[in-house]
Amino acid sequence: MTTGSDTGTTAPHTDRDPVEGSADVTLRVLGADKELEDRLGRELTAFNNRATGAHDEADLSVRVTDADGELVAGLTGWSWGDCAGINMVWVREDRRAEGWGGRMLRAAEAEARRRGCTQISVSSFSFQAPGFYRRHGYLDTGRREGIPGGHVDHHFFKSLVTDPAAAVRVVALVELAADAVEAGQRYEDTVLDLLGRHGGRVERRLRTGDGRTEVHLLRFDSRAGWEAFRADPERAALRASLGDGTPTGRVLEVHEV
DSSP: OOTTOOOOOOOOOOTTSOBTTBTTOOOOOOSOOHHHHHHHHHHHHHHHHHHHOOOOOEEEEEEEEOTTSOEEEEEEEEEETTEEEEEEEEEOGGGTTSSHHHHHHHHHHHHHHHTTOOEEEEEEETTSOHHHHHHTTOEEEEEEEEETTTEEEEEEEEESSSOGGGOEEEEEEEEOOTTOHHHHHHHHHHHHTTGGGGTEEEEEEEEOTTSSEEEEEEEESSHHHHHHHHTOHHHHHHHHHHGGGOOEEEEEEEOOO
């Protein structure tokens, strides 16, 4: 798994636009380049391992075959630290509606747990199987519009240690006091850092241009975690310390539609 890292390469250039002092350096746009893909995979894996301290990246796959050894269905994915992910899921057309997708998903999740993973993620185009993942407890975490044909790329997350059906999502609309904007922002920074102790996480944090209003989309593994966060004594102490400069806001419990 090599996505999401930048090793700090120089800006793009061509042989007609050489880097100063490096006239032998060129840029070429190609099609498939297996050698390049393998090299980037090694380089970015090393970079990721150094950055995270996790060196246990491994492939994960599930294969289903019939009595003749022909492929019926398959799943590929990965594990890394306490995270797991699914890359591809496919079931042969004549064997669909037999439950193989769900069986492979459960098998992959069980293997991820065995490897010590606490969470798993996957993406699915709107013409593929977003409903399938939702039915199996995966929660929407984002979407990318503009996929060819007017479709959408849906991104999902599932906890492997808590009941997905118990998850709670809230939107907080936070207003910062006009005379205490910086103090309010620091308060929000600190308070959001407390989420992890209660099984919560920030899915999105947005701020207006004047810095006075923030919108937080939060997810908790359970209602008990949400209530514990609200009652956290450290959070209460921080609010008390700000006095009149304490941010105010409105909280709405929401779900995906």
